[in-house]
Amino acid sequence: MNYVLLLDWGKDHALMVLAVVITLVLIYHYVIERDKAVKLSKKYRNSIFEAQSRIFLNATQYLIEGNKDLAIKEFLNAVDLNRETIETYFALGGLFRSNGEIDKAISIHRSLIARDSISESTRLQALKELAHDFDKGGFIDKAIETYKDVLKINRDQQDVIHSLCRIYEDIEDWDQAYNYRIMLSKVGQENQSETISHILVQKAKALFDKGQFKACAEELDDAFRFAPSVSAKILRLRLFLILGKMEDAKGLLLELLKEHPMYATFIFVSLEVFNSKLAQAEEYKERLNQLKSYFLSMNDIDLMTSPSVVLSKIRLLKDSQKTIDAFDLLDGWMKSHGHSDVLKVEYIKLLIEVGKVDEALHQTKGLLNNLHSSLTRHYCSQCGYNSDEIFWRCPQCHNWETIQFRWKV
Ligand SMILES: [Zn+2]
Secondary structure, three states: OHHHHHHHHHHHHHHHHHHHHHHHHHHHHHHHHHHHOOOOOHHHHHHHHHHHHHHHHHHHHHHHOOOHHHHHHHHHHHHHHOHHHHHHHHHHHHHHHHOOOHHHHHHHHHHHHHOOOOOHHHHHHHHHHHHHHHHHHOOHHHHHHHHHHHHHHOOOOHHHHHHHHHHHHHOOOHHHHHHHHHHHHHHOOOOOHHHHHHHHHHHHHHHHHOOOHHHHHHHHHHHHHHOOOHHHHHHHHHHHHHHOOHHHHHHHHHHHHHHOHHHHHHHHHHHHOOOOOOOOHHHHHHHHHHHHHHHHHOOOOOHHHOHHHHHHHHHHHHHOOOHHHHHHHHHHHHHHHOOOHHHHHHHHHHHHHOOOHHHHHHHHHHHHHOOOOOOOOEEEOOOOOEEOOOOOEOOOOOOEOOEEEOOOO
16 A cells, blocks of 8 residues: 555656756766866856756756646756756656656657757667657557658667567558568567568468468468468468368378367367358368368377367367267266366366266366366466467567467356
8 A cells, every 4th residue: 555655656756856866966967077177167167057956946846836848848958058968858758658648758859859969879869769659659650650760760770670560560560560570580689480470371361361362372381481380380271171182181180289289279269260251161161070070080199188189079079969979088088187177177067968967066076176267268378468369479478379278267
């Protein structure tokens, strides 16, 4: 409670604190420089110091009175007197931005950029800050434009290119996202192949949904050249279904499950998503059913140790009303692999459905004792972001393919 109050006080009075600190810094500078006996006459330097002190005292006074606009004006006046105080501009701008007062941050950085008397590197820094202001304020178009202006002056700006990548991925402009990732891979040290592959898969997905399968296949081939991601493989699987290449589809499904058994549930949920307006919709459904039958007939011992694979099988069996088969499968699995909360819930539901109520009650009691309840189906292994939706790019930390599944209770 006290901590929260302190935080609020800090927010409300941040400018005042800053003003006092800046005044102290200026006094410190004045003292240091006076000892160095720089060329300026003592009288002249004293008058500068007096002027600065007056300005900061005024600014502080305005802040105490809550008049931030006048306070800013006083701060800006100070910069004319001492070039070094340009840093105070940046400090103030950053403070406003982090305080959510974007318009004030913007006006400070704009007035810096417009100044004749600053160095090119300061101008570049101010332009970058301005881009961050627009970015934080949600003015996406202006942010993009300003980031690009920075790159026109100096292309070797990793953080700026990275910001552009993030924005274009957010707004799902995959062409531009691709261009800037390529640029980033040339400027930065970090390998961008995985991310570029994901972006190309997104491009290919859009083409798939429009029924442009040939163009989709080409983009997808490009994606594989960069890196074979799980989402690339799932999309290729959907293409095989569209084209009627059932043997290829079966082979790829097996490969996917062997490599990533924990993704089994995602694979089948992803395959279900299909634009029903497309001419091939019926054929697609038919072939998907064939693929499901093939999956159910698989009896690979390694695969069956994965809860996600077992869960997928049970879901498919239940969808086709084969409750007894689903129960037999899970009953056998629970007896040999036992301790999975993930599957216990499913097991209890099936026990009820096949009429074994006493056993269901017994199992429920055991489950409740060590259940860690959760609200969502999926979460991000990097940052813990939760969602019921499947996300290939985490909306929170922007990492790709960090999704994990958990049982929704
Ligand atoms: Zn995340």
